[in-house]
Amino acid sequence: MYFSYGYKGTSNFVFFPLNDSSLPEEKGAQINEIDGRGPHPDRQDHSYCHHALFYKGYLYVVDLGTDTISVYRFNDTNGEATLVGDRTKTEAGAGPRHIIFHPNKPLAFVCNELNSTTNVYQTDTSLGQLKLLQTIKTRRQEDENG
Secondary structure, three states: OOOEEEOOOOOOOEEEEEOOOEEOOOOEEEEOOOOOOOOOOOOOOOOOOEEEEEEOEEEEEEEOOEEEEEEEEOOOOOOOOEHHHHHHEEEOOEEEEEEEEEOOEEEEEEOOOOOOOEEEEEEOOOEEEEEEEEEEEEHHHOOOOO
């Protein structure tokens, strides 16, 4: 078994193998990097892997810096991760930060920090794909410019 996290402030997400006590081990850790940037000059000057979450055999990595969600097929035996298709793009400058999955329905929710929205995606867990269904503003209209 493995543990993964997005290394905040960097372009990296890391896999740690878990020992017999289910604790992360530094030996065998794998550092993975995502390259790119977004349009916001102060917050998206490079990839920022904010969140990594295992879900039904896949690893979802949310990247504020590149406005993308990367889906990796994950082999729990050897820790190998393979990118599935193209990265899912959010609106330019959205700054996706966290992902969560509905407990009973094939839905994923992504909070976008930079434009204060939440994206709702239909999930296809047999293929590890996300399809955008809706974007919801999380600020009142009168707060948009200030």
